[in-house]
Amino acid sequence: MLTVAIDAMSGDGGTGIIIDAVRTVLGQRSDVHLVLVGDPDHINQHIGSVPLPDGRYSIVPASEVVTMDDSAAVALRTKKKSSMRIAINLVKEGKADACVSSGNTGALMAISKFVLKTVSGIDRPAIAAIIPAIDGHTHMLDLGANVDSSAKNLYQFALMGSILAQAVDGIERPRVALLNIGSEDIKGNEQVKLAAPLLANSSLNYTGFVEGNEIYTDKVDVVVCDGFVGNVSLKTSEGVARMVSHYLKEEFKRSLWNKLVGLLARPILQAFGNRIDPRRYNGASLLGLQGVVVKSHGGADALAFANAIDIALLEIGHNLPSMIADRLGETLNAA
Amino acid sequence: MLTVAIDAMSGDGGTGIIIDAVRTVLGQRSDVHLVLVGDPDHINQHIGSVPLPDGRYSIVPASEVVTMDDSAAVALRTKKKSSMRIAINLVKEGKADACVSSGNTGALMAISKFVLKTVSGIDRPAIAAIIPAIDGHTHMLDLGANVDSSAKNLYQFALMGSILAQAVDGIERPRVALLNIGSEDIKGNEQVKLAAPLLANSSLNYTGFVEGNEIYTDKVDVVVCDGFVGNVSLKTSEGVARMVSHYLKEEFKRSLWNKLVGLLARPILQAFGNRIDPRRYNGASLLGLQGVVVKSHGGADALAFANAIDIALLEIGHNLPSMIADRLGETLNAA
Numbered sequence: 001m002l003t004v005a006i007d008a009m010s011g012d013g014g015t016g017i018i019i020d021a022v023r024t025v026l027g028q029r030s031d032v033h034l035v036l037v038g039d040p041d042h043i044n045q046h047i048g049s050v051p052l053p054d055g056r057y058s059i060v061p062a063s064e065v066v067t068m069d070d071s072a073a074v075a076l077r078t079k080k081k082s083s084m085r086i087a088i089n090l091v092k093e094g095k096a097d098a099c100v101s102s103g104n105t106g107a108l109m110a111i112s113k114f115v116l117k118t119v120s121g122i123d124r125p126a127i128a129a130i131i132p133a134i135d136g137h138t139h140m141l142d143l144g145a146n147v148d149s150s151a152k153n154l155y156q157f158a159l160m161g162s163i164l165a166q167a168v169d170g171i172e173r174p175r176v177a178l179l180n181i182g183s184e185d186i187k188g189n190e191q192v193k194l195a196a197p198l199l200a201n202s203s204l205n206y207t208g209f210v211e212g213n214e215i216y217t218d219k220v221d222v223v224v225c226d227g228f229v230g231n232v233s234l235k236t237s238e239g240v241a242r243m244v245s246h247y248l249k250e251e252f253k254r255s256l257w258n259k260l261v262g263l264l265a266r267p268i269l270q271a272f273g274n275r276i277d278p279r280r281y282n283g284a285s286l287l288g289l290q291g292v293v294v295k296s297h298g299g300a301d302a303l304a305f306a307n308a309i310d311i312a313l314l315e316i317g318h319n320l321p322s323m324i325a326d327r328l329g330e331t332l333n334a335a
Numbered sequence: 336m337l338t339v340a341i342d343a344m345s346g347d348g349g350t351g352i353i354i355d356a357v358r359t360v361l362g363q364r365s366d367v368h369l370v371l372v373g374d375p376d377h378i379n380q381h382i383g384s385v386p387l388p389d390g391r392y393s394i395v396p397a398s399e400v401v402t403m404d405d406s407a408a409v410a411l412r413t414k415k416k417s418s419m420r421i422a423i424n425l426v427k428e429g430k431a432d433a434c435v436s437s438g439n440t441g442a443l444m445a446i447s448k449f450v451l452k453t454v455s456g457i458d459r460p461a462i463a464a465i466i467p468a469i470d471g472h473t474h475m476l477d478l479g480a481n482v483d484s485s486a487k488n489l490y491q492f493a494l495m496g497s498i499l500a501q502a503v504d505g506i507e508r509p510r511v512a513l514l515n516i517g518s519e520d521i522k523g524n525e526q527v528k529l530a531a532p533l534l535a536n537s538s539l540n541y542t543g544f545v546e547g548n549e550i551y552t553d554k555v556d557v558v559v560c561d562g563f564v565g566n567v568s569l570k571t572s573e574g575v576a577r578m579v580s581h582y583l584k585e586e587f588k589r590s591l592w593n594k595l596v597g598l599l600a601r602p603i604l605q606a607f608g609n610r611i612d613p614r615r616y617n618g619a620s621l622l623g624l625q626g627v628v629v630k631s632h633g634g635a636d637a638l639a640f641a642n643a644i645d646i647a648l649l650e651i652g653h654n655l656p657s658m659i660a661d662r663l664g665e666t667l668n669a670a
């Protein structure tokens with residue numbers, strides 16, 4: 001049985017969408033047990049009259065909630081009875097294999113790091129996500145856990161990203177690249193320039209610099225960057241995808257004829273829409289911790305939240321934290 | 336007569352596409368004179384048997400070319416007879432009102448700064464471009480001229496961006512925002528956190544932080560960021576737009592029926608394609624110089640290069656460098 005602790009009090013959409021996601025995942029997989037952490041009355045109220053499958057879930061009470069306005073430090077120090085904290089504690093205590101939360105990213109990172117600790121050799125955990133590409137997908141990190149990352153941080157992100165791609169995609173030697181603003185050696189900021197030789201001299205399959213447009217091609221398996229840059233890039237992508245969808249809808253509404261053609265084209269446009277649907281990519285991994293923690297987008301709906309749970313299950317299935325610890329140990333001992 | 340010096344030896348597409356663009360612009364506007372800078376034989380060969388309109392253009396010889404591999408320092412010091420250098424010299428000498436080049440960005444920036452000098456109050460010029468948004472467009476800077484921008488640099492970019500939006504869009508109080516990874520004050524890297532109070536206490540209509548996805552909305556007129564971040568964001572956008580177009584084409588090719596619907600939908604898809612066509616946004620301004628310099632994408636085709644010339648003409652029409660110098664003087668004297 002794979003057990004995932006769910007922070008049932010997190011996210012803009014409230015507990016209702018989380019229960020819907022739980023229902024979906026339990027319906028799809030018989031080897032999963034979900035632990036709902038939060039106010040039991042509130043949770044049961046949202047489960048309502050259609051019960052969840054018996055014996056497949058449990059409720060663990062938590063009397064506090066980390067809000068989006070709580071600073072990471074305040075959440076860490078004062079909210080020890082929060083649903084987020086207790087869900088992470090369950091992972092630490094071995095009562096859950098992973099934790100999923102839609103809550104405050106800074107707080108989730110700080111509490112996870114404090115409770116679970118980082119894997120030996122990793123200074124700062126990173127946020128990684130799967131980004132769609134023209135053929136397949138790309139793993140990208142860091143996406144916002146670390147701003148002002150040093151060259152050493154970038155090197156550690158690269159090591160973790162490479163192990164992630166090995167585990168999840170079964171690629172033996174994932175192609176790892178540094179995100180930069182040009183492919184020449186003289187381009188870039190100090191951290192990137194200093195990180196390049198670290199990666200080049202490592203055992204990684206380092207392929208050099210990539211530019212922003214190359215994230216979405218099949219040139220690379222892992223894109224490494226500072227958290228500020230990665231977060232801007234990821235959110236820019238969401239913005240562009242939304243604008244493009246908006247334009248496409250506008251064109252198909254421009255005239256009565258266009259609307260008629262739009263009706264005919266509807267299944268095609270829907271298939272297209274599904275492919276660029278950000279919900280299908282929801283769920284970012286906090287990598288480098290001694291445990292699996294997945295952050296769902298705050299605005300996730302049930303489909304998106306279920307996807308985040310699936311990512312946690314995928315990482316548990318591959319035993320990702322031990323894999324990172326083992327391979328990192330080998331790499332660092334070999335160095 | 337508005338006179339624009341064209342670096343006719345620049346760009347991946349060669350002189351042919353530049354001549355095509357010149358032909359387009361001269362056909363559309365009767366108030367423009369274009370100066371083609373480069374090897375006269377080479378240029379005349381590309382003009383070929385269909386002459387350009389008499390008296391509407393001239394050729395100024397240049398015996399060298401700045402290559403994409405030249406470092407900015409080498410280009411500045413050793414290529415004094417290059418088409419890029421001579422085109423910029425023409426602006427300095429008052430023989431042209433603006434210069435357009437598809438060449439090496441670093442070299443263009445270094446030579447422009449050396450020859451034309453920055454406007455008083457500006458330490459480092461910035462690269463600005465017009466980004467499409469759901470309703471209208473956004474001005475964004477810096478897009479790669481400056482990595483590791485300080486808070487003071489960001490403040491100067493904000494001042495210039497605001498004047499640009501005033502001039503080009505006729506907005507009295509453009510909404511200026513700082514690109515960040517969250518809307519809360521505690522988020523961001525050091526430079527952004529330090530820049531925020533500088534903007535808040537200025538005469539600018541500063542609206543706070545925006546995230547990557549908000550660049551493409553109508554929440555803001557000017558987005559200010561470090562050049563590394565801006566360049567990644569811009570290129571990410573290109574990558575996403577290309578991937579999305581690829582997906583859309585794939586869906587319309589998936590079956591014979593889809594192909595038939597695609598034929599019907601063709602004019603609609605074409606109108607959509609035109610709206611996200613990056614060529615229509617080609618042409619980035621080097622702001623903060625005592626002269627108009629526009630950088631065209633290296634891979635620009637004739638349509639895209641013509642657009643870059645149009646941007647130069649727009650900025651000349653608004654007398655942008657003097658406008659920046661005057662308003663900046665007022666702002667800095669008032670401070």
